[in-house]
Amino acid sequence: MDIEKVIIELMAGVVPERKAEFSQLLENYSPHFHLSDDRPGFFLEAGAFGIVQFTHRTMLKLALLGHASKLGLHCYAGLLVILNTQNEPLRRSELEAIPGQAEAQNLYNQCIEAIYELSAIERLDDFTWPEWAPSPYTGRPTDNEDALAYDLSLIATAYTFLHEIQHVKFSGGECERPQQVEEEKKCDEFARMYITEKIDIYAKQSGWPAEKIFQKRGMGIVLASILLFVITPPESRVGGDSHPSVSSRLVDNQITGYVDENSNYWLYTASLLASQLAYEGSLPDEMSFNSYCDLARKLANHV
Numbered sequence: 001m002d003i004e005k006v007i008i009e010l011m012a013g014v015v016p017e018r019k020a021e022f023s024q025l026l027e028n029y030s031p032h033f034h035l036s037d038d039r040p041g042f043f044l045e046a047g048a049f050g051i052v053q054f055t056h057r058t059m060l061k062l063a064l065l066g067h068a069s070k071l072g073l074h075c076y077a078g079l080l081v082i083l084n085t086q087n088e089p090l091r092r093s094e095l096e097a098i099p100g101q102a103e104a105q106n107l108y109n110q111c112i113e114a115i116y117e118l119s120a121i122e123r124l125d126d127f128t129w130p131e132w133a134p135s136p137y138t139g140r141p142t143d144n145e146d147a148l149a150y151d152l153s154l155i156a157t158a159y160t161f162l163h164e165i166q167h168v169k170f171s172g173g174e175c176e177r178p179q180q181v182e183e184e185k186k187c188d189e190f191a192r193m194y195i196t197e198k199i200d201i202y203a204k205q206s207g208w209p210a211e212k213i214f215q216k217r218g219m220g221i222v223l224a225s226i227l228l229f230v231i232t233p234p235e236s237r238v239g240g241d242s243h244p245s246v247s248s249r250l251v252d253n254q255i256t257g258y259v260d261e262n263s264n265y266w267l268y269t270a271s272l273l274a275s276q277l278a279y280e281g282s283l284p285d286e287m288s289f290n291s292y293c294d295l296a297r298k299l300a301n302h303v
Contacts, residue, residue, distance in 0.1 A: 166187040170183060254296065269300075
């Protein structure tokens, strides 16, 4: 398999307006993409000599997380619309009384557990792909919700590779290399801006409204940020000498621009954060909010 060709095709699908620019980026900095031998855990990193290493297992986790995002919307989106309309707070004590809420949360939990099982299992061949999740080997699903989850997982995947490419750029001596925490922030910023800053060009090329493109790509970036929430052990989320806190990265990666405070982008963000916090048993007892944006930011700060 020509891994570089696959990465080029991924970027062309996610950020088509920058296809020529991405080819130039590869020519200028020569990152080498390497599909590593399988191993437990999440593995995607820029190493020595511009090598960006990753495992097939890691890509499967991103696919499952995309499916989890669909289930997270089922858990909270409808409820949050009602609460926002009625100016009511989100109360954990009232969730169990909502018909179907426990079942929806259990489906989300099941998907997150599958991600953790996939991470921990010794041999990838011993993992059975869940029958309730679309196969990652058959292309874009025909079901609209599954297709959206698929698209968002691809955007999240592109984001993670762009983050690592910026590490390669720093290692190449393009400019003074910042301290580790600051470098992580700069890599997040590079990936986020690469995906969003030239949306107007694609809007003109495609005829799609810029605000809809912006929201969809923003959701994919949120999914990549939620990945950090899911795979980082609770004791490591506060950050340290090498990485910012997960909470700060969730907040910093929230986009602004075309999205208003009650857009679907913010509803998606709040729904995913609430679903994961509920999975971990750390959803606040009560949280008042005046918009989906307000709730998403409060939930992110609670991580």
